[in-house]
Amino acid sequence: MELSLRARLRSGDPEAFGSIFDEHARTVHRYAVRVTGNWATAEDVVSLTFLEAWRLRETVRPEGDGLLPWLLGIATNVLRNTTRAARRYQAALSRVPPHDTAPDFADEVVERMEDAGRLAAAQRALRRLRRSEREVFALCVWADLDYAAAAEALDVPIGTIRSRLSRARRRLRRLTDEELASDRTEPASRPGQQQGGREIAARSNQEQIR
Incomplete structure (x- = not known):
């Protein structure tokens, strides 16, 4: 009887693990x-993620x-740790005297969007959600x-997923509108002054889209 892919993975079959990587790596990356x-x-x-998957295969x-x-x-667990590390990095970076020019932190825009300002606002709004809501939104x-x-991914009941996703959608819509309104009321920078992070984000997204 041929073993299932799950059984082969649990037994530590490298070929089975390679097949899983080939099938799912791009989805995990996206x-x-x-x-x-x-x-x-x-x-x-x-x-x-795949290092952990191999370690946790059993x-x-x-x-x-x-x-x-x-x-x-x-x-999702890896991203939790990555987010905490990023917060520590940003906190350390904030204590460094600013340079004359602000760094462009956007290495890649996820998708082509006509409204770069709204994309930046939505990303900021997403970070303002509770972690549990943000994770459900990202997965679903x-x-x-x-x-x-x-x-299954979060090890919670289906009803919890439904309620968190519904709440996340409502809050994300409201928070995005708040971020956009804040952008419109943010005072313009004086000549020679370093621009705020929100303006940098929008400008960076626009440059990547071109």
Whole structure:
């Protein structure tokens, strides 16, 4: 009897793991790019996700359908750690005297969008959501998981996924509008003054889209 892919992975079969990587690496990368907004960081997340997947291979359930929810659950945990590290980095960076020119922090725009300002506002709004809401939104909307798969990825009941996603959609719409309104009322920088992060984000997105 031929062993299932899950059974082969649990037993430490390198070929099975390679097949899983080939099938799902791009999806994990796309998910990480959308969450982080940074192409290079997303590549690191993919590497860490599959390293963790190999280490945790024996935790895979013997029965089930695809392995993508399990992988995205691992990726979500990796992203939590990445986000904490990024906050520590930004806190350290804020203590460094500013340079004459502001750095362009956007390595890659996830998708071509006509309204770069709204994209920047939506990204800021997403960061203002509770982590539980942000993760459900990313899995269901950006990674296109159904409720059952997202529940498996986060190890929570399906009802929790439904309520968190509904709440996340409502709050994200409101917070995005607030960010856009803040952009419109933000005072213009004086000549020679370093521009604010929001203006940099919008300008950076526009340059990448061209």
